[in-house]
Amino acid sequence: MSKHHHHDAPKDNYYLPVATWEKGRNVLLALFVISWVAALAGFSLDHKQFFPSYLVAFFFGAGIIIGSALFIMMQHLTGSAWSVPLRRLMENIMMTMPILAKCGSIGHHIAEPTTRPMASSATTPCPSRISISQSSGRCDHCTPIDSA
Numbered sequence: 594m595s596k597h598h599h600h601d602a603p604k605d606n607y608y609l610p611v612a613t614w615e616k617g618r619n620v621l622l623a624l625f626v627i628s629w630v631a632a633l634a635g636f637s638l639d640h641k642q643f644f645p646s647y648l649v650a651f652f653f654g655a656g657i658i659i660g661s662a663l664f665i666m667m668q669h670l671t672g673s674a675w676s677v678p679l680r681r682l683m684e685n686i687m688m689t690m691p692i693l694a695k696c697g698s699i700g701h702h703i704a705e706p707t708t709r710p711m712a713s714s715a716t717t718p719c720p721s722r723i724s725i726s727q728s729s730g731r732c733d734h735c736t737p738i739d740s741a
Contacts (some may be wrong), residue, residue, distance in 0.1 A: 632647075647699075649694055651693075651697065654693060654696070655693055655697075658684065658686060658687060658689055658690055658693050661683040661684075661686040661687045662683075662687050662690075663681060664676075664679075664680075664683050665683050665684060665687060668680050
């Protein structure tokens, strides 16, 4: 009859070696540090241009993250199976939403100086949904508004 063959072939392993993960982590950490050093240098050179540039970069990142979330929602709604490998990438991108929220709180203080009290109403809504008194020109956590 037929002979029974036993092969010691290695099984497929879909995990990356630890050294590869550590190298990737170190590269991303270096890029993170370089980015913040460049941002601080830009702030020190021209702080008026820094704020609009920060908001443009924030909305660029927000668009990518929110687009990833929408892609995942559409794939779950339609029940498609073809997008599973791509969906994993989008889920990893979407995991950065807490970082986006923290960057948005920084953006709130960047946008704050453009909020001015209106002469026709007693209070002006603050972007964080706290009203600003015209007499003091400030909310609980924002910098004072210049009265113009």
